[in-house]
Amino acid sequence: MKSTREIKREAKHLFRLCFVNGSLDEDRVRSVLQGILGSKRRGSLPLAGQFQRLVSLDRLRHTAKVESAVSLPPDLQANVQASLVRAYGPELNTSFADNPALIGGMRIRVASDLYDGSVKAELAALENSF
Amino acid sequence: MANLLLEIENQIAAAKTDVRKENVGVIREIGDGVARIDGLSDAMLNEMIDLGHGITGLALNLDETEVGVVILGDYTQLEEGDEVRATGKLLQVPVGKGLLGRVVNTLGEPLDGKGPIQSDVAYPVEKLAPGIIRRSPVKQPMQTGIMSIDAMIPIGRGQRELIIGDR
Numbered sequence: 682m683k684s685t686r687e688i689k690r691e692a693k694h695l696f697r698l699c700f701v702n703g704s705l706d707e708d709r710v711r712s713v714l715q716g717i718l719g720s721k722r723r724g725s726l727p728l729a730g731q732f733q734r735l736v737s738l739d740r741l742r743h744t745a746k747v748e749s750a751v752s753l754p755p756d757l758q759a760n761v762q763a764s765l766v767r768a769y770g771p772e773l774n775t776s777f778a779d780n781p782a783l784i785g786g787m788r789i790r791v792a793s794d795l796y797d798g799s800v801k802a803e804l805a806a807l808e809n810s811f
Numbered sequence: 812m813a814n815l816l817l818e819i820e821n822q823i824a825a826a827k828t829d830v831r832k833e834n835v836g837v838i839r840e841i842g843d844g845v846a847r848i849d850g851l852s853d854a855m856l857n858e859m860i861d862l863g864h865g866i867t868g869l870a871l872n873l874d875e876t877e878v879g880v881v882i883l884g885d886y887t888q889l890e891e892g893d894e895v896r897a898t899g900k901l902l903q904v905p906v907g908k909g910l911l912g913r914v915v916n917t918l919g920e921p922l923d924g925k926g927p928i929q930s931d932v933a934y935p936v937e938k939l940a941p942g943i944i945r946r947s948p949v950k951q952p953m954q955t956g957i958m959s960i961d962a963m964i965p966i967g968r969g970q971r972e973l974i975i976g977d978r
Contacts, residue, residue: 693875738849738876790835793850795896798830 692731834897905930
């Protein structure tokens, strides 16, 4: 039976095979997944799970979530999107959402990077400083 | 009171907010006192991680897609999906005369209920010892009270002594 380390190594190898010209190719991802599940060999389900995790992490790296206390006007949304694309590349998908809990300001998250300019974060920092 | 209100208004008008980039992650799994976290791409080895709820963790395992963090606190308050942040600081504790007479835990947090530790300086927990030249010379002998040790093994006050043997 394969160990977790071997499954991770194999999933990583399969994940790297799905890249075409530096970006993840969806057709290759589908065909690899079908190959894993269709083989029905022992360890195929954990392998598929690990492969799915790598794909989802890659999607997160190319996804920006912008939260604001109120809805942003279209020109400001375009401005924010352009700035994010300049920083993270043209493959970035940007989504905008309203979050009244922020009170004011904006909160942008791209993978592990967080830019929190909300009033809620300022108040939390102020509270921690006491 | 009018002066106070004016002062508050001036401070609010002059207040500037600066947005800094933070490194965050999401807890994927918790078990055996270790939290496995997705994200935290810029985490350093032995960096303190803010797990929320006043709990600190220590990043000890840096994998390509996840970070293993040892939980230095009550793990029952943490859940899968919680957002955690990197602090940018290695494991450090407050030092100074404010610790005199206080009871603290391993992170330097007070346990005696006498308020926070008054200290402006924090030293890293894992710190290189000063070199031989910087150390004070050993001048006074130290007696253990055990005749066989005091007779055969010279030990000085402040000296570092290696002890090897079976338990």
